[in-house]
Amino acid sequence: MPYKSANVRRMHARDRYRTKAIERKKAAKKAAESFPRVPDDPVQQVKLIREWSRELKTPAGHPRVGLPMELPDYACAFLERALTVPESGLIIARKNAKSTILAIFCLAYLIGPMKAPNWRGSIVSLSLHKTRELLTLANQIIIANELPLRIKKTPYPGQILNDRSGAILECLSADKHSGHSGGYDLCCVDEGGLMDADKHRELLAGLHSSLSAREGRLIHITIRGDCELIEELIKRSIETPKTTYVKVYDAPEECAIQDADAWAAANPGIQCGIKSEQYMRDRAVQVANSPDDELLFRAHDLNQRVNPGKQVLCSVSEWQRLEVDELPAREGPCYAGVDLADTDSMACFAVYWPATGRLEIKGAFPLVPDLKTRGKRDKCGVAYLTMQTEGSLILTGERVTDASNFLAMCFEDLSGSDLIALGADRYRKQDLPNVLAEVPYTPDVVWRGTGASAVADGSHDVRAFRRAVLSEQIKVLPLAMWRTALRYAVIKYPDGQNPKLDKSLRRGRIDAMQASVIAVGLGALEPAQERRTPGFYMVGGQ
Structure with a gap:
């Protein structure tokens, strides 16, 4: 029933306003007491997170079930530096608690x-x-430790919410989001080393933009892979250490x-x-007996x-078995392959002696730009x-x-050799x-067709090269030109067979392998060897 007196209505409104004001003050005081004061020093912040992680129990389904989920030393060392810059990256092999580190770090902001x-x-x-x-994983940790957090499955794939503080952790998929307009305090990118640079560059740009309003941080935790985005991140950490920090744990490229x-x-x-070190030992034995798995072992x-x-055309271990300190003699007929340069790219010339397995390589660049640039x-x-220091790369042309x-220099170096033929891509006819x-x-x-069609020769040459590698009928010097080309010498099967x-990849530098494949294929x-007679003559000679 409405109040009849205006004075009574005013008094009631005043009392109601005062009551709500008192309730707001109490709620604010309670909220202020519930949010701990976070120290400004990143080292102290990580120390608090680590102490809190010791209180968390490992969820069921893990070998360490029931034990504390303490952050390892290497994770703490990384986070101490990561909290001082806008962007950082931990590049580390698989099964080194990457997902657990991400989960604990994000939960520390949600409820820790x-x-x-x-x-x-x-x-x-x-x-x-x-x-x-x-x-x-986050849900298992929440259940095992009875954390007052709620999982929301929409929008898919889901969110983790703290209803008391209003904090939200969104889980996003790179194959469903090309950019994000929301404002974030923290963005974590998982396995960026396996992303496609062309496809996901816009995604990372969107994440950077979403951090701008709150001055947030972007953290990458991934294996290295072969993504240009991660290589650019490493490069930025070297050139601008005040804004980017990256810690890389990797094995030497040529390690066994x-x-x-x-x-x-x-x-x-x-x-x-x-x-487990025993896992590494057992897996290395398995890979040694299954060469096709070596690439996965080296990546993961x-x-x-x-x-x-x-x-790849050839694994690192397979190629290392071909490397010798001194090449065998130049005996018997030889075959050459050439990969001509496109404008300012590398030209390569390879020579193969089937009788001894000797394989040589030479490359050339123009003078401009210089090799460092x-x-x-x-x-x-x-x-x-x-490569220039080793003598396998020369500079010629402006x-x-x-x-x-x-080519004149390469032919001159072959003086006295029995060169049967020079193979070249028929597209350079x-x-x-x-x-x-x-x-x-x-x-x-x-002329060799380097494709994989029925009328091309590329499939024969690739198979011949693979046979020669596996049977160790090739002997090479341990040169940087080979090793650089080896990384990018990838095989495709356009028709599923050949x-x-x-x-x-325009900057892939597979020129040395392309020339070598042609030479070994020849x-x-x-039948060609029996049919052909030596065809290497000095112009004007007898």
Whole structure:
């Protein structure tokens, strides 16, 4: 029943306003008491998170069930530096508690010692399946420790909410989101090393933008893989250490798969008891007997810069068995392969002696740009300078590789050898004759189709090269040119059957392998060897 007196109505409204004001003050006081004061020092912040992680119990389904989920030393050392910069990255081999580190760190902001009102974070995984795995892990930790958090399954794949503080952790999938407009205090990217640079660059740009309003942080935890985005992150950490920090745990590129020191370098969790050394030992034996699994082992367990989703022409271990300190003699007929340069790219010339297995390689670049600048542009560091020091790379031409001068030097070096034929890609049928016209030698040219079609020769050459590698009928020097090309020498199967070298990566530097595959492929053509007579003559000679 409404009040009849205006004075009574005013008094009632005043009392109601005072009551609500008192309730708001009490709620604010209670909220202030429930949110701990977070120290400004990142070291102290990580110390609080680690102490809190000791109180968490490992959920069921894990070998350490019931034991404290303490952050390992290497995770704490990384987080201490990560909390001082806007962007950071922990690049580490698989099964070193990456998902657990992410879960504990994010839960510390949701309900732990770092909690704050209306905090907002996100975890971005490579796929919906991986996102659900992380969400499931977080849910298991919440249930095992009876944390007052709520899992919401919409929008899919889900969110974790703290209804008391208003904090939200969103779980996002990289294959479903191309950019995010929400504002975040923290973004964590899981397994960025397996992302596609062209496909996911927009995603990372969107995440950077979503952090701008709250001055948030972006943290990457991943294996290295072969993603340009991760290589760019590592490069930024070197060039701008005040804004980017990256810690990489990886094994040396040329290490043996049985090297225990390499295992420890890529897996700090072995020392902490997180990852089993016995697993590494058993897995290395399995991989030694199954060469096709070596790429996966090097990517996942040694954290090397390789793409585990692609099939390479030759594994590192297979190639290391071919390396010798001194090459065998130049005996018997030989076969050459050439990969002409495109404008300012590398030209390569390979020579193979089937009788002894000797395989030589030479490469050439123009003078401009210099090798240091070119290496930075091609993202291969000082590899080109190393090739020049080893003598396998020469400079010829100003801004365009002088192919005629380069081939003349290579032919001159073969003086006295029995060169049967020079193999070249038939797509350069218009270019190579013009180049050879300026060379004082006339080799017998054999045009090779480097594709995988029924009329191409690329599949034969690739198979011949693989047979020669597996039977160790090739002997090479341990040169940087081989090792650089080996990383990017990927095989494709366009029609599901016939292999060919993948040339889609413009800066891949597979030129040495392309020339070598042609040379070894020619050497394997026995009918051609019987049919052809030596065709290497000095112009004007007898």
